[in-house]
Amino acid sequence: MKNLAQEMADIIAQHQWNQKYQELLQEAVQDEDVQQFLASHPQIKSVALQQDVDAIYEFVQAKSKSLAGYQPRLIWQNQHILVSYEPDQQLIAHKKAQAFKNKFQTIDMASDLDQADLDDFAQGDTGRQAAYLQALRFLTSYNPQQNFVPGLYLAGDFGVGKTYLLAAIAKKLVSQNTAVMLVHFPTFAVQMKNSINDHSVMDKIEQIKDVPILMLDDIGADSLSSWVRDEILGVILQYRMQEKLATFFSSNFSMADLQKHLAVNQRGDQEPIKAARIMERVHFLAQEVVVLGTNRRHQNH
Ligand code: ADP
Ligand code: MG
Secondary structure, three states, rough: HHHHHHHHHHHHHHHOOOOHHHHHHHHHHHHHHHHHHHOOOOOOOHHHHOOOHHHHHHHHHHHOOOOOOEEEEEEEEEEEEEEEEEOHHHHHHHHHHHHHHHEEEEEEOHHHHHOOOOOHHHHHHHHHHHHHHHHHHHHHOOOOOOOOOOOEEOOOOOOOOHHHHHHHHHHHHHOOOOEEEEEEEHHHHHHHHOOOOOOOOOHHHHHHOOOEEEEEEEEOOOOHHHHHHHHHHHHHHHHHHOOOOEEEEEOOOOOOHHHHHHHHHOOOOOOOHHHHHHHHHHHHHEEEEOOOOOOHOOOOO
């Protein structure tokens, strides 16, 4: 019994194609991938072969040319042999990594954050359930085209996994194509002070204030100057509230304690009204959830 490849060779021979083209086609049929394709598609009849001989020729040509990042593949669709061009796996992986980098920006954060995993977060500690459920609540209801969904304000002791959870949520969002900026707020604040001299403060605020998702990590870890509180934090939060942009926070303080903390500036002045104005925005932007559990920093995991 003749196999398809043999049949194809016969078809080519019967045609009045010019010598050179015939040779090229004969060669194409000998191609290993073509042979394999035909062998794995026994439903292809010689009629189709006859009609679609060009596709086979194109396939072999394209293979030899190595089109940057794309791989030709023969497919059988609607009773026809077609060539489809697919990005090769390496290119896909590279593009994915690139897109991830562009979508997930961090300022002054540790570099191992992309290891964080939401399912891992939920394992073990029961004190984490509330925060985990709130994270799921956000992820399932977030839709920038629709109503505003408040982010999370993660309150909890040192080492319970607040930053880890923020990073895990960020990863999920980025994988859904949402851009996230995760900022270590105390370090950012110091940077901003240093930017006064080179007049780049406004640029830096611009850079972070309108990312779709902003996460301010470790807010309240240092005492803030009135300037950082009102002109940096206040301005960013005011903008996000107006624009209804989801914002996350993590803090060792509860919201109530953060308010007390913000009410005293670095020089020890009491400024309760200023603190209340900031907290009004925080309340609008995020929902408080307490993260309980053990300090993970001294464990081997
Ligand atoms: P916090 O921000 O609350 O102070 P971190 O998020 O920095 O705490 O977590 C403390 C340490 O525990 C970090 O080294 C973090 O990577 C690790 N960690 C937290 N949660 C998990 C988890 N579910 N799986 C593995 N490591 C975790
Ligand atoms: Mg932290």
